[in-house]
Amino acid sequence: MTQRVIKPVGRGFLFLDSHPTGCARIVRDMAAQVEPRTPERRTALVIGSSSGYGLATTIAGLARYGVDGIGISFEKAATARRTASAGWYRTAETAALAEELGRSWTFVNADAFADTTKDEVLDLIAARLGGIDHLIYSVAAPRRxxxxxxxxxxxxxxxxxxxxxxxSLAFDDGEPVLQEVPIDVATDDEIAQTVKVMGGEDWARWIVALQERDLLKPGFNTVALTYIGSDLTGRIYRQGSIGAAKADLEQTAVQLAKDGVTAMTSVNGAAVTQASSAIPGIGLYVSLLHKVRGLETPVQQSISLWDQLTGEAPLDLDDEGRIRLDRWELTDDVQSAVRAQWESATQDNIAEVADTTWFFSEVRRLYGFDVPNVEYDAEAEVDIPWPTTTA
Known part of the structure; x- marks a missing residue:
């Protein structure tokens, strides 16, 4: 057992340590946003269950519909020098929540791209769940x-x-800095590699592997979580190399939708995540959006997703067959107001036109800091074990 005082030390939007108590509190705060429904036993596989929308979807399904399942993520344990990753601590608390709710969840810490992981997880599904009703694919990885x-x-x-x-928005000792960031042009090879990492190939391989083991229950559906966003960020996101991968993800959904499989992409709204905070322009855009309208939380959007996946609410599809959870973000009046703020933003007024203090606090919350009712001057246990199966 190792206890110590943990402080937010890092550079830019990256922090070296995570706070276990803060991470645990965030999981509980997310669960508190969920109104339970009478559970009808459903089972799910969530690939990318420890952070962002994958975490929100896991918690919303568990707390609202009593979903049993398996979550996959790739997290780091504590060492002599560093705490475990934030996702490690969030997963431990999610498992504790599942146990309290009397649900069966297994969390696998492994590379979701690897065939060995697929074999291990399919064995677990066969032994513990008998098959799955839903697969949520929420993977944001730099390499594969x-x-x-x-x-x-x-x-x-x-x-x-x-x-x-x-x-783009940066911070110097906690103070907002407005920058102009150049974006290089991707080569054909870089585009192809980005599609290999973030496109639909691995999602499809999971579905095929489950089909080969006959582990898809009648009425099975699957969604891959994606984002479109504003024209303000389009050149680096939707019209950039990432966008090529997202287009491939959407095409994969079309190809998977056969042989009893309902496959869709789910377009989520803007949020502060570890993946999105690394993209130039996104932090500024989200800060302006929060100032103009506020954000629907990932849990709120995930509740809507589960209501649609379970048939409790009709599917809200666009003309391309994508579930749209982002309509609140992309209305003309909201985008017009955000654009006006974007164009007027300068270093002198950035703290007034954008919610920069909120955004920086949200980034710190990704690592378990700036969470209300957590005593950060007290020692915290950092050697939290990876959770065992809950039942």
Whole structure:
């Protein structure tokens, strides 16, 4: 057992340590947003269950519909020098929540891209769940090793076509700094590698593997979580190398939708996540959006997703068959107001036109800091074990 006082030490939007108590409190606060429904036993596999929308979907399904399932994430344990990753602590608390609710959950700490992980998880599904009703795919990774040939693919945050620069938000000792960030043009190889990492290939391999083991229950459906966002961030996101991967994800949904499989992408709204905070321009955009309208939380959106997946609410689909959880963000009046703030933003007024203090606090919350009712001057236990199966 190792206890120590943990402080938020890092650089930019990355912190070296995470606070276990703060991470646990965040899980409980998310669960408190969920109004339970009478559970009808459903089972799910959530790939990417420890952070962002994957975490929110796990908690919403568990607390609202009593879903049993398996969650996969790739997290780091505590060492002599560093705490465990924030996702490690969030997973431990999610497992505790599942146990309190009397639900069966197994959390697997492994590379979701690997065939060995697929074999292990499919064995667990067969033994403990008998099959699954839902698969949520929420993977945001910088690289992927293809298990078939051992080749490593690296994703790129670049534009397509011509060079581009964007306003972006940074912080210097907690103070907001407005920057102009140049974005390089992606090569054809960089685009292809980004698609290999963030596109639909691995999602499809999971579905095929489950089909081969006859582990898809009647009425099975699957969604891959995605994002479209504003024209203000389009050149680096939807029209950039990431966008090429998202387009591939959507095309994969079309290809998977056969042989009794209902496959869709779910377009979520803007949020502060560890993945999104690394993308130039996104932090500024989200700060402006929060100032203009406020955000629907990932849990609120995940509740809506589960209501649609379970048939409690009709599917809210666009013309391309995507579930839209982001309509609140992309209304004309909201986007017009955000654009006006974006265009007027300068270093002198950035703290007034955008919710920069809120955004920086949200980034710190990703690591368990700035959480109300947590005593950060007290020692905290950092050696939290990875959770065992709950039943």
């Amino acid at each position: 090793v293809d298990p078939r040939n051992g080749e490593t693919y690296q994703s790129a945050l670049k534009t397509i076509g011509t060079p581009y620069s964007t306003k």
